[in-house]
Amino acid sequence: MSSDLTPRSDGSPEATGAHGVVSGSGVNDRLARPDYAGPGALPLAAVDHTPRRSDLYPKAARRVERQITLMFLLSMLMAVLFIVGYVAIDVGTEIYIPVLGGVGFQNLVLGVTFGLGVFLIGAGAIQWAKKLMPDVEVVQDRHPLPSTPTEDAKAAEQYQRGKEESGFAAYRIMRRTLIGALALFPIPLVVLVRDMWTNDDPALAGQSPAEILSSTAWTGGLRIVTDGTFQPLRPADIPVGGLVSALPENIEEIQKEAHNLNERGKSAIILVRMDPEDIRAQQGEGWDYQGILAYSKICTHVGCPIALYEHRTHHLLCPCHQSTFDLADAGNVIFGPAARSMPQLPIGVDEEGFLVAASDFNQPVGPSFWERG
Amino acid sequence: MKALAAHRRHPIMGLVLLLLALGVVGGVYGVATTAPSSADTALVGDQTQIEEGRRLYLEGCSSCHGLNAEGGSAGPTLIGVGAAAVHFQVATGRMPLAAPGAQAPVKDAIYTSEETLQMAAYIASLAPGPAIPTAEQIDYTDADIAEGGVLFRINCAQCHQAAGQGGALTQGKYAPSLMSATPQEIYEAMLTGPQNMPIFADTTLPTPDKQAIIAYVVDLQQAPSPGGLSLGRLGPVVEGLFLWTAVFAALIGAAVWIGMRAR
Secondary structure, three states: OHHHHOOOOOOOOOHOOOHOOOOOOOOOHHHOOOOOOOOOOOOOOOOOOOOHHHHHOHHHHHHHHHHHHHHHHHHHHHHHHHHHHHHHHHOOEEEEEEOOEEEEHHHHHHHHHHHHHHHHHHHHHHHHHHOOOOOOOOOOOOOOOOOOOHHHHHHHHHHHHHHHHHHOOOOOOHHHHHHHHHHHHOHHHHHHHHHHHHOOOOHHHOOHHHHHHOOOOOOOOOOEEOOOOOOOOOOHHHHOEEEEEEEEEOHHHHHHHHHOOHHHHHHOOEEOOOOHHOOOOOOOOOOOOEEEEEEEEOOOOOOOOOOOOEEOOOOEEEOOOOOOOEEHHOOOOEEEOOEEEEEEEEEOEEEEEEEEEEEOOOOOOOOOOHHHH | HHHHHOOOOHHHHHHHHHHHHHHHHHHHHHHHOOOOOOOHHHOOOHHEEEHHHHHHHHHHHHHHHHOOOOOOOOOOOOOHHHHHHHHHHHHHOOOOOOOOOOOOOOOOOOOOHHHHHHHHHHHHHOOOOOOOOOOOOOOOOOOOOOHHHHHHHHHOOOHOOOOOOOOOOOOEEEEOOOOOHHHHHHHHHHHHHHOOOOEEEOOOOHHHHHHHHHHHHHHHHOOOOOOOHHHHHHHHHHHHHHHHHHHHHHHHHHHHHHHHHOO
């Protein structure tokens, strides 16, 4: 707080007053300041300088000092209140705050006190720097980016010397075999990546990824069971307008053997029942059973599981990208980015009257892949 | 309190107190009698009730659903929808419809619970359909919440969102939030498939499974939000949006203040 902080003194007696008061009648006088030779010895910028209130009036400076002190004191108080809130408020206490809704009171107190405690330290520090620390504009020149010719020559010389000393140019066979070794060593890693699809299921051993993606666990005669409760279904169980998420009956055994959920993901289906007269795409015998239709649950766009079925419009909507399929029309896409219709599973009933798959899907389920064509 | 005390001998205070007392008594009576009990459902089928229901139906519903509930261009047939469908639609205020739209919104119920049950009895007398679930059917006290969560995620979450907050369907339709749905309404909705919701019949989703789902939804409804501002419990997308807008705006404000020239 002394006149030491008055670097832009122009030598006139007034300029030696507190907090860098600059005398003079106009801009030109201030621009005539001599270079600042303080810490860092950077030259003062030749710009118009407006002194701060705290530079001009000692009273203003003291007010800022009080202000900053108050911030730090409040921060201390917040730390104390944090501890008080932690000890005194029961964890379960809830209070209602407009906008936020029902809030845990202790959560609120801890958050507000700690947040304010940290914020006030920062705000005080910044206020200190802005209002009371030296207020000068300085200039730092840019350096030219290119290296000097001497540096260029030195670098070229070092490169040349390294080439000669290592013999990289002289030993031709050694150089070429090194390049060959470097080219081959990543290939084992690529071979490992190729085997990433292989799973523990012996039934899938030897199949290419495209083959594995093209078939599911469904086979003709396999019963359809509800997802979650694994109950077999009779046609009468599903009312018109009904929706059932379903899986093949042996899915749990497959999962246990394969140690993964791949088959569950591929063979998940939904069963819907509509008035047979509503079905517009009559695909012929074996595709529906008395108005019950089975479709894959996996979106043909990027594979989100979907069961967002509107039973009056027969639309199936994918929540991920809004692809919409018309289940009354063979699962055709009527909106959205999906390029292929929803694969349908042909169904029938077995001798005991339970719903079964008539065969596997006649096309791969889920998103497209390279070999699918 | 001082102002209140000064006015307590004012002549109008007697009237005010009387009205207040009447309001409290009436309100308590209304709350106490709104919840339909199993005793109410047992009354469905009573002949006078059916006749009264038919009268109410002809007054309030027949313009769209037809004089004999056969349906028309403005509304579907109600033959065979059952008492549960009537109770769900009328008790939640979805019916009668105030205006045609993509979907019937929830509003304050127009009919009393007695009138609702009378209409339900009338519709149920036309053709067999799902009955209003009994108190035992919707009793979820012994149900497994975890199992209900699994079933909810398999059967319900695709439309109603994993935390039951609801979501958009096609062309202006939507799956409503379940945060204010009663156990009876949840059961009836699964049973009857209102609007575009598919039917989850007792044959494919038996009563114990429905009870588990109800227990899970009730648990979601009661779940506390200690941090407040749950942002609809819609998950990381909404939270990210909040961060990128409100919080970043605050941070930018702080940065601007730091960079501002001191005066």
